[in-house]
Amino acid sequence: MDVKGKRFQDFTKRNEIIKELRGKEAREKQHSKGKLTAKERIDILLDPGTFDEIDAQAQPADAGFGTVKKVMGDGVITGHGKISGRLVFIYAQDFTVMGGSLGSVHAAKINKVQDMALKMGAPIVGLMDSGGARIQEGVMSLAGYASIFYRNVASSGVIPQISVIMGPAAGGAVYSPALTDFVFMTNKTSYMFVTGPNVVKEVLNEEVTFEDLGGAPAHAKKSGVAHFIYEDEENTLLGVQKLLSYLPSNNMEDAPQSKTNGATIGPVDKLRDIVPDDANKAYDIKDVIKLIVDGEKFLEVMENFAQNIVIGFGRLNGKTIGIVANQPKVLAGCLDINSSMKGARFVRFCDAFNIPVLTLEDVPGFLPGINQEHGGVIKHGAKLMYAYSEATIPKITVILRKSYGGAYCVMNSKRLGSDFNFAWPTAEIAVMGPEGAVAILYRKELEAAENPQQFKKEMAEKYRLEIANPYVAYEKGLIDEVIDPAVTRMKLIAAFEALENKQDLKPARKHGNIPL
Numbered sequence: 001m002d003v004k005g006k007r008f009q010d011f012t013k014r015n016e017i018i019k020e021l022r023g024k025e026a027r028e029k030q031h032s033k034g035k036l037t038a039k040e041r042i043d044i045l046l047d048p049g050t051f052d053e054i055d056a057q058a059q060p061a062d063a064g065f066g067t068v069k070k071v072m073g074d075g076v077i078t079g080h081g082k083i084s085g086r087l088v089f090i091y092a093q094d095f096t097v098m099g100g101s102l103g104s105v106h107a108a109k110i111n112k113v114q115d116m117a118l119k120m121g122a123p124i125v126g127l128m129d130s131g132g133a134r135i136q137e138g139v140m141s142l143a144g145y146a147s148i149f150y151r152n153v154a155s156s157g158v159i160p161q162i163s164v165i166m167g168p169a170a171g172g173a174v175y176s177p178a179l180t181d182f183v184f185m186t187n188k189t190s191y192m193f194v195t196g197p198n199v200v201k202e203v204l205n206e207e208v209t210f211e212d213l214g215g216a217p218a219h220a221k222k223s224g225v226a227h228f229i230y231e232d233e234e235n236t237l238l239g240v241q242k243l244l245s246y247l248p249s250n251n252m253e254d255a256p257q258s259k260t261n262g263a264t265i266g267p268v269d270k271l272r273d274i275v276p277d278d279a280n281k282a283y284d285i286k287d288v289i290k291l292i293v294d295g296e297k298f299l300e301v302m303e304n305f306a307q308n309i310v311i312g313f314g315r316l317n318g319k320t321i322g323i324v325a326n327q328p329k330v331l332a333g334c335l336d337i338n339s340s341m342k343g344a345r346f347v348r349f350c351d352a353f354n355i356p357v358l359t360l361e362d363v364p365g366f367l368p369g370i371n372q373e374h375g376g377v378i379k380h381g382a383k384l385m386y387a388y389s390e391a392t393i394p395k396i397t398v399i400l401r402k403s404y405g406g407a408y409c410v411m412n413s414k415r416l417g418s419d420f421n422f423a424w425p426t427a428e429i430a431v432m433g434p435e436g437a438v439a440i441l442y443r444k445e446l447e448a449a450e451n452p453q454q455f456k457k458e459m460a461e462k463y464r465l466e467i468a469n470p471y472v473a474y475e476k477g478l479i480d481e482v483i484d485p486a487v488t489r490m491k492l493i494a495a496f497e498a499l500e501n502k503q504d505l506k507p508a509r510k511h512g513n514i515p516l
């Protein structure tokens with residue numbers, strides 16, 4: 001065989017080695033744990049036939065301790081492809097190769113796609129399934145992680161970064177997901193923690209399972225680390241596709257315009273009936289959101305965490321908007337530490353990617369309590385205020401009902417830099433709620449009254465009509481228009497259209513100092 005023949009033979013052989021590496025044995029290993037292989041995951045996520053792999057034959061670095069297997073690809077598949085015809089870069093860790101552990105070459109491969117995604121202005125999706133830093137490579141694997149974190153930060157606010165946890169993510173490995181914009185987890189097969197159950201037992205003598213400590217429900221409900229959780233891997237990956245359909249590819253591009261498919265732009269009468277007559281009765285803000293957005297389609301983010309605020313994406317006349325809404329059904333819609341942080345990070349994401357924000361407001365105030373005060377509700381509430389104030393995107397607020405005290409100011413109020421502020425006739429805008437105000441203003445009269453309860457009720461009613469209404473603010477220009485709830489969707493479409501070319505240039509500075 002001549003040299004050319006040998007070269008082609010070599011080419012074929014090498015490709016066969018990779019095929020075998022990712023073949024039946026690897027598949028069975030993963031499937032037996034209820035997981036898909038790295039390649040199967042990529043195939044679900046990307047448009048068929050669009051994946052182009054790079055660095056498939058990269059060899060792991062030598063290491064002094066133990067055996068690093070010389071396995072082509074070094075436990076991670078990297079490359080690019082398309083989702084709904086749009087370019088994305090991707091890396092998928094392969095747990096069947098040294099537990100998907102991260103050594104220097106593995107990290108360099110991820111760095112390469114991170115760098116390319118940033119230069120090309122395309123989102124990057126990381127599918128993670130790894131035992132963490134490769135023990136044999138010591139500090140070089142730690143340095144590898146640091147090089148990923150560095151790029152996560154450099155790309156933040158430039159391209160969307162999405163982390164999908166599909167197996168273990170332990171130790172410092174959790175910090176790349178934490179630095180990215182959205183974290184997806186799959187129920188029962190993924191977990192994240194800085195120190196695992198064994199260390200918890202050793203140090204604190206506490207018993208906890210992997211699932212309870214760092215499973216998907218723990219991070220979706222308690223820590224707020226996970227933005228989306230799904231029951232299986234396929235639905236997790238379809239969830240990533242859905243999220244990306246709302247987002248621009250980078251901070252210089254517009255989000256994709258979707259067909260409105262005949263969504264109504266006339267009045268929506270049902271909106272008139274949602275807010276109950278009794279101001280203390282709850283309702284579901286998601287019913288309002290659905291009646292406002294195109295086709296009643298709302299992609300909720302962090303659905304299970306701090307449910308007193310609702311955040312997510314929808315479309316108005318085909319254009320993506322971010323929505324932040326108080327939820328009267330949970331804690332009466334009060335703001336607290338967790339809801340402030342949840343809202344703030346979302347507003348900042350939208351601002352970074354030029355996604356206009358709609359705020360739907362029904363908030364009785366900040367949640368009182370020792371835990372809240374000692375937990376730092378002052379600085380955490382300030383985050384939401386900061387996020388709204390610094391955002392230069394189109395910002396619109398609709399006050400549906402309660403809008404009291406500091407929470408009025410925070411929820412994208414006029415003087416905080418909002419562009420349009422609408423109120424429904426049911427709005428109550430004031431320093432505090434009627435009962436609290438009467439208790440302070442009429443303390444002496446209440447003490448002297450024959451029937452204090454009756455007196456309080458009457459005065460509260462008077463306060464509600466005379467002060468806690470939308471018209472005081474309307475007369476002062478702090479509300480631009482009091483609107484019929486039925487025309488909310490029409491008003492918002494027109495208002496966001498009017499704001500399309502908004503420019504809001506701030507003085508140059510290195511960066512502000514958000515109260516972290």
Ligand code: HXC
Pocket residue numbers: 097098099100101130131132133134135136142145146168170171172173
């Ligand atoms: C090298 C590793 C590895 C690692 C797993 N493997 N983790 N190799 N470095 N960190 C290898 C195993 O030796 C094994 O090799 C194969 O991967 C599969 O691992 P198993 O243990 O058989 O799998 P399983 O029973 O499913 O358990 C998975 C696991 C466990 C829970 C993740 O492997 C584990 O505890 N690994 C260590 C996790 C960890 O503590 N990592 C370091 C975190 S600190 P063979 O040859 O048998 O197939 C960290 C610091 C980062 O990451 C700092 C950044 C700032």
